[in-house]
Amino acid sequence: MRKVAESTIRRLSLYLRLLEEFEAQGIATVSSEALAGRGGTTSAQVRKDLSFFGSFGKRGLGYSVPELVTELRAILGLDRRYQVALIGAGKIGSALVQYRGFRQRGFDIVAIFDVDPAKIGREWNGLVVQDSAALETALAHEKIDMAVLVTPGEAAQPLADRLVALGVKAILNFAPVQLTVPHDVVVKTVNLALELETLSYELTNRG
Amino acid sequence: MRKVAESTIRRLSLYLRLLEEFEAQGIATVSSEALAGRGGTTSAQVRKDLSFFGSFGKRGLGYSVPELVTELRAILGLDRRYQVALIGAGKIGSALVQYRGFRQRGFDIVAIFDVDPAKIGREWNGLVVQDSAALETALAHEKIDMAVLVTPGEAAQPLADRLVALGVKAILNFAPVQLTVPHDVVVKTVNLALELETLSYELTNRG
Numbered sequence: 001m002r003k004v005a006e007s008t009i010r011r012l013s014l015y016l017r018l019l020e021e022f023e024a025q026g027i028a029t030v031s032s033e034a035l036a037g038r039g040g041t042t043s044a045q046v047r048k049d050l051s052f053f054g055s056f057g058k059r060g061l062g063y064s065v066p067e068l069v070t071e072l073r074a075i076l077g078l079d080r081r082y083q084v085a086l087i088g089a090g091k092i093g094s095a096l097v098q099y100r101g102f103r104q105r106g107f108d109i110v111a112i113f114d115v116d117p118a119k120i121g122r123e124w125n126g127l128v129v130q131d132s133a134a135l136e137t138a139l140a141h142e143k144i145d146m147a148v149l150v151t152p153g154e155a156a157q158p159l160a161d162r163l164v165a166l167g168v169k170a171i172l173n174f175a176p177v178q179l180t181v182p183h184d185v186v187v188k189t190v191n192l193a194l195e196l197e198t199l200s201y202e203l204t205n206r207g
Numbered sequence: 208m209r210k211v212a213e214s215t216i217r218r219l220s221l222y223l224r225l226l227e228e229f230e231a232q233g234i235a236t237v238s239s240e241a242l243a244g245r246g247g248t249t250s251a252q253v254r255k256d257l258s259f260f261g262s263f264g265k266r267g268l269g270y271s272v273p274e275l276v277t278e279l280r281a282i283l284g285l286d287r288r289y290q291v292a293l294i295g296a297g298k299i300g301s302a303l304v305q306y307r308g309f310r311q312r313g314f315d316i317v318a319i320f321d322v323d324p325a326k327i328g329r330e331w332n333g334l335v336v337q338d339s340a341a342l343e344t345a346l347a348h349e350k351i352d353m354a355v356l357v358t359p360g361e362a363a364q365p366l367a368d369r370l371v372a373l374g375v376k377a378i379l380n381f382a383p384v385q386l387t388v389p390h391d392v393v394v395k396t397v398n399l400a401l402e403l404e405t406l407s408y409e410l411t412n413r414g
Contacts, residue, residue, distance in 0.1 A: 006405060009405050010401060010405065075408070075412075076408050077404075077410055077411030078404065078407060082407060084403075091305050092299075095297075095299040096399065098298055102400055104400070105400045107403050170407075172403060186410065186413075188406055191220075191308075192303065192306060194217060194220045195395055197283050197284075198217065198220075198395055199353055200283060200284035200314075200377075201216050202393040203377050204283070
């Protein structure tokens with residue numbers, strides 16, 4: 001498969017959200033214009049994005065909503081559920097555990113770890129916070145698909161190495177460092193201060 | 208100024224972080240290779256990114272760390288501080304208020320709003336949570352540069368409209384909707400489930 005830009009994937013996710021809303025409203029077909037208008041893009045971009053993955057829709061008739069929902073779920077790997085381990089039971093970790101958006105999209109947090117003795121043993125959303133030192137023991141018999149890493153910067157790389165050794169192939173990293181992982185592991189880093197910096201850049205440089 | 212891709216801006220932010228680390232270690236000059244190695248990119252990309260904004264560095268000598276720090280701060284608009292209003296005092300809002308990364312980069316949360324009577328009047332990190340209904344009164348004499356919106360989807364657009372009317376020119380949006388704003392307002396939407404979807408896409412589609 002050709003390499004697809006991350007911006008395309010993000011738009012596919014947005015189209016899927018819009019299609020699910022249309023489906024909930026009982027709408028059977030949509031035009032590329034309808035998807036574009038709500039997704040903040042153009043109908044030409046919608047057609048280009050979708051044509052990349054196959055031939056969807058019929059000229060003059062638009063896209064079948066349930067078919068496109070099914071196709072996009074398959075393309076995005078959302079036709080299954082994922083077992084997610086959360087490493088770091090701080091404020092952001094706490095928000096993520098209770099974030100319904102994860103479970104709604106098929107991401108189930110099934111284990112939580114921290115190094116803080118005050119947190120270890122406490123119950124969070126039905127899960128007991130476990131000691132990060134015991135990561136290998138705790139995950140020996142549990143298949144973890146993804147890890148969400150919400151630790152201080154200096155703790156992140158050693159934990160990433162241990163997660164990779166345990167077979168984790170995808171990491172969502174909130175720690176303020178660039179992680180080094182083998183080629184078959186995917187890392188996505190979210191840096192909230194950096195998001196504000198893209199705004200300050202825009203505020204400073206617009207004409 | 209030419210339009211610069213957001214991916215370039217994000218790399219500049221990463222270079223700045225690395226340069227600040229080098230500066231803290233007393234390192235006076237760095238090569239594009241050093242910046243590339245830690246930033247997960249190539250030295251050619253580093254030179255290209257920086258040359259876009261001017262002529263930095265000397266052939267064979269590399270970049271002066273303090274000079275490049277100053278230049279990048281100016282380019283990214285980080286040579287000043289920003290007053291930020293937080294709308295939505297939920298779990299993620301709570302994490303953001305206590306997130307040191309914001310203040311470190313010059314983003315000061317100076318006002319917090321919520322609609323929940325149980326939250327209004329409570330003190331959060333030295334700030335009293337105010338009633339969202341009183342947004343206009345509360346911000347009448349306060350210059351707000353940016354807003355961070357952490358509300359349910361249906362509440363986001365009306366609040367965005369009110370913030371724009373109050374003169375806010377930049378919004379970091381955590382609500383799961385695409386906001387419509389005038390052309391002179393910048394919106395950056397962060398969708399945490401969507402970040403996991405880029406990972407599930409990669410897990411599903413890699414060769």
